[in-house]
Amino acid sequence: MEILSILKNKVISVVEILEKQEILPSGLNKSLITIEKPKDESFGELSTNVSMVLAKDAGIRPRDLAAKIVDILKEDEMISSTSIAGPGFINFRLYKKIWIKLVKKILEDGEKFGFKNIGENKKVNIEFVSANPTGPLHVGHTRGAIFGDVLANLLNNVGFVVTREYYINDAGTQIDSLARSAHSRYQEALGKEYNANENEYPGDYLKTVGQKLKEEFGEKLISIRDNNNLEKIKEYTVKIMIDEIKKDLSDLGVFMDSFVSESSLYKDGKVQEAIDQLTRLGLIYKGVLEKPKGSEDPDWVEREQDLFKSSMFGDDIDRPIKKIDGSWTYFAPDIAYHYDKIKRDYDEIIDIFGADHSGYTARMKAIVKALSEGKKDLKIKLCQLVKLYKDGKPVKMSKRAGTYITLGDLLNEVGKDSVRFLFLMRKNDAPLDFDFTKAIEQTKDNPVFYVQYANARICSILKRAKSLNIKINDEVLSTSDLNKLSTESEVSIMRKLSEWPNVIFFSVSRYEPHRIAFYLNELAQLFHSLQSLGKIDHSMKFLIEGDIQLTIARIALIRSIQIIIISGLKILGVNPIDEML
């Protein structure tokens, strides 16, 4: 039951009646009509812009049109009063029974309330994190991980079949360098002196890898001249790194369905296959790129290379697929990877990138359009960078220098629930300033506690009600007489509850999970406020001695609040705890 869309349909059908009566010209564009909550509740509970939107095409002044619409609308069984205001807004209030019906519906539906089947079992692939397996995940990856995971939860809950996928960059020079770094640590474990090499990763986490290599292989792989040995070390090290990453992700509450490895794309000939396909489509040619104008690269050499015509598909320039030594660029296996995704026949392909890859989006969209021959549209969501502060000062992070805050650090010091919620209190394309110290110390300011506390409070009220032998299961509540809910605060919170389906809809259709977090915060606020009323005026308490009907009605209300808080927190991957410590 979505009150807003029901009312919108009612408004539209009123317009259609007026069209039929030839009071309005037929065929008016009704797509801009909206039902919304006025900023100021004194205007009314809901309002519509219908008369302003249609006035021009209908050739009638907005307020006159509003009057004609109101004449019909005021007879509606849901609408208790109407008024016309401002430039032509139609404001109206609904009968209380409508809001009470809503509460009952929430109690009937439980946590699935508000989730429509938008997806209709369409297959979605959502690729995120995809960090290079050269070290542990850091805060930047964390943001993408949370964003992707919650988006996946959302899509899953509205009827999409979601695959969470991680692309492992386990090929290329970085991985070679990782293998050499691991080899150095392996030697160190075997008693040789460790000399920091400029081209190697300095992080301490590789010490463990060295130890494990020693335990696994003894001294067998000591000679790095033997290429097979280096390959073995590479394979083993990548596996350990991926295992670490999987563990960190699972501690964060993120579980991938699928891992695709870059090296397997080479092995299976998929890179060549994808490039062949592009060649067949006539989208590869030999050409020379201009040097970027502001770039201060002194080593720039103009040369002819194999280019993909990405500018045909909205990119600024064409992109090279081969390096000077004839090997593939980073772009080439990505082409193959996305070709593979296209062939796996997903209805939607979504990539979550960090902002440092923003320059990459145009060419990736281009490749998907090209290889799907215009049928698929890659959706890319960018997560802006996370700026980390400690004691109010920015923390400089460098993988090379080995100084960075890992996901593990975050989870240890801040905790999963706080990290997830705090990261979602920012929309994805705004940069995120995260003060480590603040997140740990000032837990009172942390919105996740605020929302969890609301749930905990509701839990204790329900517990108390139970101890008073009041039947409070949802079925009983939903079939009880709830007409005693009548104060302005109560009705106002019911109106808030009615927004939940809309919040979900916008979060899904615009890929903006932060809306859920903000909504939960607002809902919790209304609840805390409602509960506090009972402190001043005891007749406003939830459990009223001697008035069982009122008590049950109020329990039904707070239980429906709780259902939505729990449902929302689950989407965010945050624990709806029953008791605060």
Added chain:
RNA sequence: GCACCGGUAGCUCAGCUGGAUAGAGCACCUGACUUCGAAUCAGGUGGUCGGGGGUUCGAAUCCCUCUCGGUGCGCCA
């Protein structure tokens, strides 16, 4: 030079594909617990929505332009 993202209260940020007098948290000031959890609540102070044009009944929102900040721009991934 070009591309993408941002600029909203002292600070951190929302603003629902154009709606009415621009919101929240923190900070600051004033109040509220012998009762269902004070990790809470009520009230107050605080704004040139970066600047300037345009589109229209109506702009923080859409278009143009300028400006500041972030990120990126073949032979790294």
